[in-house]
Amino acid sequence: MMYHTHLAFGVLFALLALAFIHPANKYIFIAIVVFAALLPDIDHENSKINSKIPGLKVFSKIFGHRGILHSVWIPLALWLIIDIGFNSRYGSAVFIGYISHLVSDGLTKAGINMVHPLKQLRIQGFIETGSVVEHLVFLFVCILCVILVLQ
Numbered sequence: 001m002m003y004h005t006h007l008a009f010g011v012l013f014a015l016l017a018l019a020f021i022h023p024a025n026k027y028i029f030i031a032i033v034v035f036a037a038l039l040p041d042i043d044h045e046n047s048k049i050n051s052k053i054p055g056l057k058v059f060s061k062i063f064g065h066r067g068i069l070h071s072v073w074i075p076l077a078l079w080l081i082i083d084i085g086f087n088s089r090y091g092s093a094v095f096i097g098y099i100s101h102l103v104s105d106g107l108t109k110a111g112i113n114m115v116h117p118l119k120q121l122r123i124q125g126f127i128e129t130g131s132v133v134e135h136l137v138f139l140f141v142c143i144l145c146v147i148l149v150l151q
């Protein structure tokens with residue numbers, strides 16, 4: 001998925017999560033979710049997040065694209081570290097944003113392995129990254145976000 005589609009999914013997941021989670025500041029919560037929705041692609045050399053934040057490209061050299069950084073282990077670890085280690089309620093925001101990225105990449109033909117490298121728990125869909133279908137999904141997610149905000 002392209003970065004703007006990940007952003008849209010991040011906003012959607014944040015808005016849905018706010019029905020269940022009541023953070024101290026919902027705008028900070030949404031911002032963290034959206035940022036975390038871009039994080040997994042630090043394993044892709046030419047990703048948007050790597051072009052914006054210097055130094056992150058090193059992860060693309062160490063880890064393969066859609067490998068361990070596109071598994072559930074990283075968001076689980078971040079959630080535990082932030083919530084327990086730093087006693088912050090925003091660990092769930094990182095988790096939700098990260099998961100939104102994994103779910104949306106799971107809609108692509110290339111798919112992802114959610115439990116890499118332990119086993120194969122592959123999720124994949126029918127969407128070609130950058131295709132017209134992805135643009136339509138992006139539009140649909142944006143419309144859902146607007147509906148949720150207006151509720």
Ligand SMILES: [Zn+2]
Nearest residue numbers: 040041070105
């Ligand atoms: Zn990705």
